[in-house]
Amino acid sequence: MARAHWGCCPWLVFLYACAWSHPKPGELGREDVRDCSTNPPYLPVTVVNTTARLSAIRQQMEAWNLSAYIIPDTDAHQSEYIGKHDERRAWMTGFTGSAGTAVVTMGKAAVWTDSRYWTQAEREMDCNWDLKKEVGITVIVSWLLTEMSTGGRVGFDFLVSFDSWKSYDANLQGSNIQLVSITANLVDLVWGSERPPVPSEPIFALENAFTGSTWQEKVSNIRSQMQEHKKAPTAVLLTALDETAWLFNLRSSDIPYNPFFYSYTLLTNSSIRLFVNQSRFSPETLQYLNSGCTGPMCVQLEDYSRVRDSVQAYVSGDVRVWIGTQYTMYGLYEVIPQEKLVADSYSPVMITKAVKNSKEQDLLRASHVRDAVAVIRYLVWLEKNVPKGTVDEFSGAEFLDQLRGEEDFFTGPSFETISASGLNAALAHYSPTKELNRKLSSDEMYLVDSGGQYWDGTTDITRTVHWGTPSAFQKEAYTRVLMGNIDMSRLIFPAATSGRVVEAFARKALWDVGLNYGHGTGHGIGNFLCVHEWPVGFQYNNIGMAKGMFTSIEPGYYQDGEFGIRIEDVFLVVEAKTK
Numbered sequence: 001m002a003r004a005h006w007g008c009c010p011w012l013v014f015l016y017a018c019a020w021s022h023p024k025p026g027e028l029g030r031e032d033v034r035d036c037s038t039n040p041p042y043l044p045v046t047v048v049n050t051t052a053r054l055s056a057i058r059q060q061m062e063a064w065n066l067s068a069y070i071i072p073d074t075d076a077h078q079s080e081y082i083g084k085h086d087e088r089r090a091w092m093t094g095f096t097g098s099a100g101t102a103v104v105t106m107g108k109a110a111v112w113t114d115s116r117y118w119t120q121a122e123r124e125m126d127c128n129w130d131l132k133k134e135v136g137i138t139v140i141v142s143w144l145l146t147e148m149s150t151g152g153r154v155g156f157d158f159l160v161s162f163d164s165w166k167s168y169d170a171n172l173q174g175s176n177i178q179l180v181s182i183t184a185n186l187v188d189l190v191w192g193s194e195r196p197p198v199p200s201e202p203i204f205a206l207e208n209a210f211t212g213s214t215w216q217e218k219v220s221n222i223r224s225q226m227q228e229h230k231k232a233p234t235a236v237l238l239t240a241l242d243e244t245a246w247l248f249n250l251r252s253s254d255i256p257y258n259p260f261f262y263s264y265t266l267l268t269n270s271s272i273r274l275f276v277n278q279s280r281f282s283p284e285t286l287q288y289l290n291s292g293c294t295g296p297m298c299v300q301l302e303d304y305s306r307v308r309d310s311v312q313a314y315v316s317g318d319v320r321v322w323i324g325t326q327y328t329m330y331g332l333y334e335v336i337p338q339e340k341l342v343a344d345s346y347s348p349v350m351i352t353k354a355v356k357n358s359k360e361q362d363l364l365r366a367s368h369v370r371d372a373v374a375v376i377r378y379l380v381w382l383e384k385n386v387p388k389g390t391v392d393e394f395s396g397a398e399f400l401d402q403l404r405g406e407e408d409f410f411t412g413p414s415f416e417t418i419s420a421s422g423l424n425a426a427l428a429h430y431s432p433t434k435e436l437n438r439k440l441s442s443d444e445m446y447l448v449d450s451g452g453q454y455w456d457g458t459t460d461i462t463r464t465v466h467w468g469t470p471s472a473f474q475k476e477a478y479t480r481v482l483m484g485n486i487d488m489s490r491l492i493f494p495a496a497t498s499g500r501v502v503e504a505f506a507r508k509a510l511w512d513v514g515l516n517y518g519h520g521t522g523h524g525i526g527n528f529l530c531v532h533e534w535p536v537g538f539q540y541n542n543i544g545m546a547k548g549m550f551t552s553i554e555p556g557y558y559q560d561g562e563f564g565i566r567i568e569d570v571f572l573v574v575e576a577k578t579k
């Protein structure tokens with residue numbers, strides 16, 4: 001399925017959630033959980049009563065003649081992090097973990113999530129919901145086949161990407177169950193006044209000093225790729241939020257950790273349509289977009305909600321629309337007739353954005369230099385203060401944010417800091433909270449994985465340290481992780497080699513002594529965009545490595561119940577001189 005049920009990481013599932021996505025505060029360690037086997041059931045105070053919500057959505061299902069309804073944890077743009085306004089699955093189920101899929105039938109309701117979230121789900125969900133301790137479209141579909149043995153219609157909506165839909169559809173082939181795309185979202189229809197509002201902060205243009213090219217240059221570049229394409233697309237449809245943000249050099253703050261704004265773009269050879277809430281533009285930004293423009297270089301603003309109708313109207317002509325299936329929602333894909341579709345895994349914007357020009361390289365490097373100053377100051381401060389016993393995982397992470405805040409152009413963290421001492425560092429997605437954290441000590445290893453958003457670049461770095469005497473095994477494991485980081489970063493390889501082909505170089509030093517790590521080796525990164533910027537990386541569906549791409553390299557080693565090690569840096573692919 002498209003969204004990584006594993007939330008994260010470059011490892012299990014490639015795309016979405018990426019490298020280290022993190023449970024929210026309070027997700028770990030609280031043991032007061034529900035017990036649905038007693039009569040009446042035992043419910044901790046943390047559960048949400050979902051009875052009224054469920055009966056409201058079932059009424060909607062009846063109105064749409066649906067026997068089942070799928071509620072994924074995405075937004076309409078397949079964003080890695082989603083805004084409060086889009087936390088539909090969390091509101092419906094009570095379960096607020098960041099990865100999970102819910103399905104409602106007339107008689108049952110269930111949530112599928114991975115082991116990171118089982119305890120949290122049992123603390124937050126009432127007994128209306130079954131917890132399924134599995135993930136993946138295949139297991140959801142086999143449940144549907146049992147529950148809907150007499151057939152019926154399964155509804156989904158604009159939250160489902162083309163790739164997820166394809167997977168559901170393939171798994172349902174040969175059954176008497178019909179997948180039905182509906183234009184409304186049933187959760188939205190029943191989520192009342194308590195729903196957080198759509199973010200509508202101003203959308204601003206980046207200053208020239210922080211952009212690699214003007215938006216007009218980027219538009220011309222994409223248009224020439226349309227002309228050169230064998231299938232002669234007449235338009236490119238952009239649905240991921242970083243695609244539109246990159247194309248126009250515009251940013252805002254709709255999504256946590258990501259400086260994006262809700263939008264779509266339909267770019268043709270003669271027009272540019274930007275779907276967005278236009279009240280969010282200041283007169284200056286409108287001028288930035290359209291001052292002195294002529295015909296094909298003028299940006300036409302259309303309301304965000306108009307995108308489906310506009311694409312539908314556009315495809316009535318003699319046109320071909322180029323999309324990236326990984327990010328396009330099925331609800332837009334389905335309005336484009338097959339013969340008018342030019343479908344790649346990634347849009348030309350995703351592919352073009354992956355290669356940074358020399359100015360973008362300088363910008364990204366400059367942001368990393370300033371970021372390193374903050375991290376070094378933090379490490380020095382830890383060295384002084386940890387032996388005094390005055391630092392815990394949470395206060396440490398807060399201080400690191402504060403140090404980053406003292407650097408120029410900082411706007412906020414690029415993901416939730418993983419600040420993990422001792423055995424906590426062996427948990428793949430650990431983040432401390434104010435209430436639940438561990439004191440840092442000279443007797444334990446400490447791992448900190450963090451990053452920042454700056455106007456010139458996005459950063460991501462992991463360091464593992466020990467202020468006392470590590471064991472011989474810890475030293476060996478650390479050394480081998482470091483060897484993997486160095487071996488991979490010094491690798492010389494043929495142009496266009498896929499990351500997956502060379503990924504094992506980061507593991508070899510560990511493999512030599514029978515050790516390994518259970519996550520991916522790295523991911524691309526943006527210029528004030530996503531911290532996990534696909535499709536660059538080392539996974540099976542990442543694109544070939546090219547000069548000008550940046551990738552993290554982050555091997556690790558984790559000893560359950562004891563310690564965790566990861567060393568992560570961001571690297572630039574450059575041309576090598578060989579004999």
Ligand SMILES: *[C@@H]1O[C@H](CO)[C@@H](O)[C@H](O)[C@H]1NC(C)=O
Nearest residue numbers: 043048049050051052053126
């Ligand atoms: C949950 O809410 C429903 C009404 O919405 C109510 O009838 C029911 O008693 C509540 N359940 C619990 C356990 O409080």
Ligand SMILES: *[C@@H]1O[C@H](CO)[C@@H](O)[C@H](O)[C@H]1NC(C)=O
Nearest residue numbers: 064065066067151152153178
């Ligand atoms: C509802 O869907 C079923 C197929 O599952 C179909 O047989 C039935 O005619 C539909 N009813 C209405 C009112 O559309």
Ligand SMILES: *[C@@H]1O[C@H](CO)[C@@H](O)[C@H](O)[C@H]1NC(C)=O
Nearest residue numbers: 198200201202277278279280
């Ligand atoms: C559009 O943005 C304006 C200005 O920020 C805001 O007041 C309004 O609520 C937004 N409209 C929608 C539909 O989000």
Ligand SMILES: *[C@@H]1O[C@H](CO)[C@@H](O)[C@H](O)[C@H]1NC(C)=O
Nearest residue numbers: 232233234269270296318319
């Ligand atoms: C745009 O593409 C259409 C269809 O390929 C073509 O007929 C038209 O001349 C093109 N317009 C421009 C401005 O290139």
Ligand SMILES: [Mn+2]
Nearest residue numbers: 019460552554
């Ligand atoms: Mn990373």
